[in-house]
Amino acid sequence: MKQLPTTENGLHGTIVVPGDKSISHRALMFGAMANGTTKVLRRLDSADVSSTISVLRSLGAKITELDNDITEVIGTGVSGLKDPTVDLDMGNSGTSTRLLTGLITGAGLQATITGDSSLSKRPMDRVIDPLSEIGGKFTSDHGHLPLTVQKSTLSSTIKQTLHVGSAQVKSAILLAGLAAGSDTFVTDPFHTRNHTEQMLPKFGVKVDIKGDTIHIPANQNLQPAEVEVPGDISSAAYWIVAGLITPNSELTIKNVGVNPTRIGLLTVLQQMGGDITINQKDDIGEPIADITVKTSQLHGVVVGGDIIPSLIDEIPMIVLAATQATGTTVIKDAAELKVKETDRIETVQEELNKLNADVTPTEDGFIIKGGKQLVAQDTHVSGHADHRIAMMLSIAALVTNGTIILDDDESVKISYPTFFNNLEGIV
Missing domain, CATH: 3.65.10.10 (Enolpyruvate transferase domain)
Known part of the structure; x- marks a missing residue:
């Protein structure tokens, strides 16, 4: 009060x-997906971003706070990510939940995702549905948390068009396809925020954009990078x-x-x-x-x-x-x-x-x-x-x-x- x-x-x-919260989340996630050491400068220090860090550690990444407002992420590469031994608590962070659901699904991991009472009321079927269409397997509480991602094998070619104007949904599909090594096409008629497709080339990922469609070619590995937020x-x-x-x-x-x-x-x-x-x-x-x-x-x-x-x-x-x-x-x-x-x-x-x-x-x-x-x-x-x-x-x-x-x-x-x-x- x-x-x-x-x-x-x-x-x-x-x-x-x-x-920036959106950019901080993505920089940390991409660093965990890369094989080697990524440095993130001036990330947001907040509860939502702390949730992302905690979850990435549970998946196998090593994340350390250095001097001069630098966060060091030692990533394992997607193939080095592991099934967590505990439920993944996303706190209040919708961005963490939806993007990491995509990553976990594409990486073929199994995990149960939880969150606080507010996050548990927010709709997750907006990511469950498109990810299910490409091979993802899930159980949830009627489209809400808790959500269990089961080990999944995704389609070798992914083609999705957004039905809601959500950059979180777009990024979840892109991360799922990237982690799975699929040839991935996502059409975004809403022109949602483009931080994912803007940042991925810094991590060595080829991204082709034609009109409203983002294309990430198959079988790419992320390289470590330095990201200033x-x-x-x-x-x-x-x-x-x-x-x-x-x-x-x-x-x-x-x-x-x-x-x-x-x-x-x-x-x-x-x-x-x-x-x-x-x-x-x-x-x-x-x-x-x-x-x-x-x-x-x-x-x-x-x-x-x-x-x-x-x-x-x-x-x-x-x-x-x-x-x-x-x-x-x-x-x-x-x-x-x-x-x-x-x-x-x-x-x-x-x-x-x-x-x-x-x-x-x-x-x-x-x-x-x-x-x-x-x-x-x-x-x-x-x-x-x-x-x-x-x-x-x-x-x-x-x-x-x-x-x-x-x-x-x-x-x-x-x-x-x-x-x-x-x-x-x-x-």
Whole structure:
């Protein structure tokens, strides 16, 4: 439980956000699949990534934290991975669960996968079904954890088209095919985040992309690599929106990954009138930039269609921004929000409306009537044990005129353990 800070003088300063969660997971997994020593620089140190490390160790990889923010992964090669002797506890991490289910299936291993109560409610049939079609064998609790992967032999040629806009599902199939040595084709009509196919060439894997189809030729072995992890744009989203909606503010967020499949948030906020300067600096396998934001008068927009996969995790922050914009904002085509750590359509509207927002949930998004002063008279809010909801509410507190108590501040450790330290440093 935590009383959330407010500000009278605006937000000012520079923030360096933690390493990208999606890229951290993948770098560690690919390192474990390679034969030799991989170094991962500035990975995210969070509960979700710790779950991935624990599971990879159970599969046979040796992972050590070195000085200077370097994680060393001594991989066994896919053929050297072993059946775990214990259940694989994924904690709260959907990315760990779905990607590693693909890897374990393709490697022909047997393992039982578990998770916390929240993860156990999330649908796993979205990976079970396509992996079953190519030879995977599973037992589960009606498409939920616990999930047992049985020893499987996959098809020598894999051809799959995504039916949901999920990079986790895409990556699970790609990893399964790669681990099995299959000739693998995955078509992604949703243009989901592309970190897997972007990173694999660093590990010596040939990846061919034609239109919406990713092709990984058969019988490839991963080579060790060095991966530098950029700042997570999902974590930067809190400060980007905070700087735009809090009066008298100017913030710079340093070294943020601006992969084109992840920057839908920036596009939408600029369409809303946000004063955002993107200073692209470098390309470390992923493009990075410093992002500066200033207080702006935002206006309502319609958000939907092809842009949704590029901002699905940032939608709670777009809703918050819309409460402070003039006019009405409509968010649609985002039913995927219902199967995150919480039903984020329900939890976002429930908690923001406690603060006098006007947010109406729909089947696949929201209608937000903006321009209302958020208020709080000793109000208790809850993140519902969902890290992104808890952090969104912490930013909302900055533009209220009362006292807000957050009932579950511990949940931020899932993806951003230093969040409150950063917040207190700029108010």
